[in-house]
Amino acid sequence: MEPWQQLNRRACRDLATLAQYLPLDTAPLAAVVERYPLRLSAPLLARLATAGNPLTAQFVPQLAELDAAGQPDDPLAEESLAAVPQLVHRYANRALLLVADSCFAYCRFCTRKRRVGRTRGISFGEIERALDHIAATPAIREVILSGGDPLVMSDALLGQILQRLAAMPQVRLVRIGSRAPLTLPERITPRLCNLLARHNERQPLYLLTHFNHPAELTAGPRQACADLRAAGLSLLNQTVLLRGINDEVATLAELCYQLTCWHVRPYYLHQMDLTAGTAHFRTSLARGIALIEALRRELPGLALPRFVVDLPGGLGKMPLEPDALVSPGPAALLRSPTGALVPYPDLVD
Numbered sequence: 001m002e003p004w005q006q007l008n009r010r011a012c013r014d015l016a017t018l019a020q021y022l023p024l025d026t027a028p029l030a031a032v033v034e035r036y037p038l039r040l041s042a043p044l045l046a047r048l049a050t051a052g053n054p055l056t057a058q059f060v061p062q063l064a065e066l067d068a069a070g071q072p073d074d075p076l077a078e079e080s081l082a083a084v085p086q087l088v089h090r091y092a093n094r095a096l097l098l099v100a101d102s103c104f105a106y107c108r109f110c111t112r113k114r115r116v117g118r119t120r121g122i123s124f125g126e127i128e129r130a131l132d133h134i135a136a137t138p139a140i141r142e143v144i145l146s147g148g149d150p151l152v153m154s155d156a157l158l159g160q161i162l163q164r165l166a167a168m169p170q171v172r173l174v175r176i177g178s179r180a181p182l183t184l185p186e187r188i189t190p191r192l193c194n195l196l197a198r199h200n201e202r203q204p205l206y207l208l209t210h211f212n213h214p215a216e217l218t219a220g221p222r223q224a225c226a227d228l229r230a231a232g233l234s235l236l237n238q239t240v241l242l243r244g245i246n247d248e249v250a251t252l253a254e255l256c257y258q259l260t261c262w263h264v265r266p267y268y269l270h271q272m273d274l275t276a277g278t279a280h281f282r283t284s285l286a287r288g289i290a291l292i293e294a295l296r297r298e299l300p301g302l303a304l305p306r307f308v309v310d311l312p313g314g315l316g317k318m319p320l321e322p323d324a325l326v327s328p329g330p331a332a333l334l335r336s337p338t339g340a341l342v343p344y345p346d347l348v349d
Contacts, residue, residue, distance in 0.1 A: 004186040008104060008152070012040040015061075021049050022060065032061040036277060037117035041104040041184045043220065054213040054245050059105055064280035073114035075274040077314030083137075086122055087130035090314055093141045097130055098122065099161060100148030104183040109240060109281040111273045111310075116148055124157070131164045134171065142173040151180040151187050159195050166202045174203055177238070179210040181228070185220035193231040200232045209237045209264060213246050214254045217262070225262050236267035239305060241288050242281045243272075249294045256295070256303045266305035271320060274312050274345065284347040285309070286328050289320055309334070311342055 012018055015026040015033060018040070040048070040059055048056050074080075078096075083089040088096040101119045110116055134140050143165055150158065165171050180187040199205055207228055211217060225235055237259050239246065246252055256266040269292065272282040292307040307320045311334070318324065318336050327333040332346035 001186065004184060004189065007042050007184060007186055010042045011104065012042070012045045013038055018045070018060065021045055022056070024060075028063055029061045032063060032065050036061070036065055036108070036113050037106060039103065039106045039117060043186070044105050044183050047218075054215050057245055058107055058109065058212065058242070060108070062108060062280065065108060065277040067279060068276040069279040071274045071276040071279060072312075073276050075312050076111065076310050077312075078112075081314045084126075084129050084133045086126050087133055089133075089137075089140075090316060092139050094144065095134060095137075095140050095142075096144045096146055097127070097134070097161075098147055099127055099145050099150050100152050102152050103147065103149040104152065104180060104187070107179070109242060109272060109275075109278045111275050112148075113275060113277055122148075127161065131161070134165070135168050138170050141170060142175070143171055144175040144177060146177045149178050149180060149183075150176050151178045151192075155192055155195050158192075159199075162195075162199045162203075162205075166199060171203065173206065174199070175206045175208055177208040177210070181209050181221045181224035182211060182216050185224035188224035188227050190227075193227050196228070196233055197231040204234075206234045206236060208267065209235060210239070211237055211255065211259060211264075212239050212242060213251065214258055217255070217258045222262060225264055229263055235262075235264040237264050237305075238268045238270060239266070240270045240272060240281075241283055241291070241307075243283050245281075247283050247287065247291065249291060249298060252291060252295055253298045256299055256305060260300075260303040266303055269305040269307045271307070271309040273310055282347055284328070285320060285325050285332055285334075285344065286346075289322055289325060292320070293322065309344075311336070312344065315342060 015029055019026050038061055078088045081088050081090050086098040101115055101121050102117055106117055165174055196205060228235060241247055259266055271288050288307055295304060308317050309320050310317050324335055326335050332344045334342045334344050336342050
C-alpha cells in the first residue's frame with residue numbers, strides 16, 4: 001500500500017489536473033481557485049469521475065463561490081474570540097485549538113475558507129503558546145483539535161500535543177475533528193491507531209468524523225472507522241446540511257442508518273454557516289427544521305442527529321427546534337436557549 005504521506009503529496013492542486021478527470025471549463029474557475037485554493041487527495045479525485053457523484057459539488061470549485069452575498073469571512077468571530085493565536089475560547093469550559101491550516105481535500109463550503117490553504121501555516125510555537133494558555137486556565141475541561149484537519153500532522157507532532165493535554169488534570173476530554181476517514185482513509189494507519197489508543201487510556205478521546213452523503217460510505221472509510229473503533233475511540237459524526245446534496249429526508253435517513261450500523265453515532269446536523277462564498281450551499285432554517293422533524297419519524301433515537309446552528313458573531317451553538325424559529329424570512333428571528341431574540345439573515349425557499 002502506498003504510504004499516506006506519498007498519497008498526500010500527489011494531491012490535485014490545479015484545475016488542469018482536475019480537468020483530466022472531470023469535464024470542466026477551467027478558464028472561468030481560475031479566479032475561484034486563486035481566492036479559495038483547490039486540493040483533492042488522490043483517492044478522492046479518482047472517485048469524482050463518477051457522473052452525478054454527490055462528492056463533486058462538495059469539492060469541485062464553482063463560480064458561485066465568488067459571490068460573497070454580503071456575508072463575512074469569519075461569521076463565528078473566531079478571530080476576535082481567540083484567547084491567543086489559534087485558540088478559540090468561546091465557552092468557559094472548553095476551547096477550540098486550531099493545529100493545522102490545511103486538509104487532505106478542501107471542502108468548498110468550509111466555514112474557514114478564509115484561511116484553509118491560504119495562510120503560511122501554523123507554527124509549533126503558536127501551538128505551544130496555546131497549550132500554555134490551556135494549562136493555565138483551570139476552567140477548560142475539554143479541548144477540541146481542529147483546523148484544517150489535525151491528521152495532516154505527523155504522528156510525532158500529534159503525539160506531542162496529546163501528551164501535553166494528558167498532563168493537564170483539568171482537561172477531562174479531548175475531541176479531534178477530522179474528515180480523513182473520507183478524504184484519505186489511508187491516513188488511519190496502525191501506528192496512528194496505536195498512538196490514539198495509548199492516549200485514550202489516559203484521557204477520553206473522541207473522534208468527530210464528517211460524512212454528508214451515503215455515497216461517501218464506501219469500503220475505505222468503513223475500514224478507517226473500524227480501525228479507529230478497534231483502537232477504543234468513540235466516533236461521532238457531524239453532517240452539514242447542503243442544498244442539492246443531502247437536503248432530502250431519504251438521503252439523510254440512509255446516511256444516519258449506515259453510520260449507526262458502523263457504530264458511528266450521528267451527532268450534529270449543522271445549518272450552513274453564513275460564510276462568504278458558500279451561500280449556494282445554504283438551505284433555509286425552516287427547511288432544516290422540517291427535515292429534522294421528518295427524520296424523527298424515520299429514525300430511532302440512537303440514529304437521530306441534533307439539528308444546530310452556530311449563531312453569527314460568536315454567540316454560540318444552539319439547537320434548532322420548531323419553536324426556536326420565532327419569525328421566518330430573510331430577517332429571521334431565533335429564540336436562543338437563554339430566551340434572547342437573535343436576528344439571523346435567512347433564505348426564503
